Amino acid sequence: MDMKMQQYSRDNMAELLRSHDINPTHQRIEIAYALFSRQQHLSADQIMAIVNDRHSETSKATVYNTLNLFLEKKLIREVIVDPNKVFYDPNTQLHHHFYNVTSGELTDIDAEGVTICGLPQLPEGVITEGVDIIVRIRPGATAQAQEQLA
Structure with a gap:
């Protein structure tokens, strides 16, 4: 699925997660939507702020665990610009x-x-x-x- 050319919705985020063998829970969909709908490089804290602006129940641990799962399943890339600054990139090309x-x-x-x-x-x-x-x-x-x- 070419994510650069696609319109983003929470519905197709569920489809995207399933295509990477990830169970599409509500919080995973919100985290994926925060990343893919913006097509920006975001830090975990930025992702958490975006998700919690809409649903305040997502913990930092959930965000990090979800991002690690997305990395493991090659849904996103991790870009470490220095030891204290990590971005998550939805562009895996x-x-x-x-x-x-x-x-x-x-x-x-x-x-x-x-x-x-x-x-x-x-x-x-x-x-x-x-x-x-x-x-x-x-x-x-x-x-x-x-x-x-x-």
């Missing part, structure tokens, strides 16, 4: 990221726009599962000057 260290925003980079020339030799007995690139950015002098004028 091959892509990379820009991370704005000033705003904290994470945005996609199309994988076709990135070329990697050479990787280190792998230890014996392992294969490459994937390569994740995070390009850390911040406003430059010109952008900072424009922000001060605004």
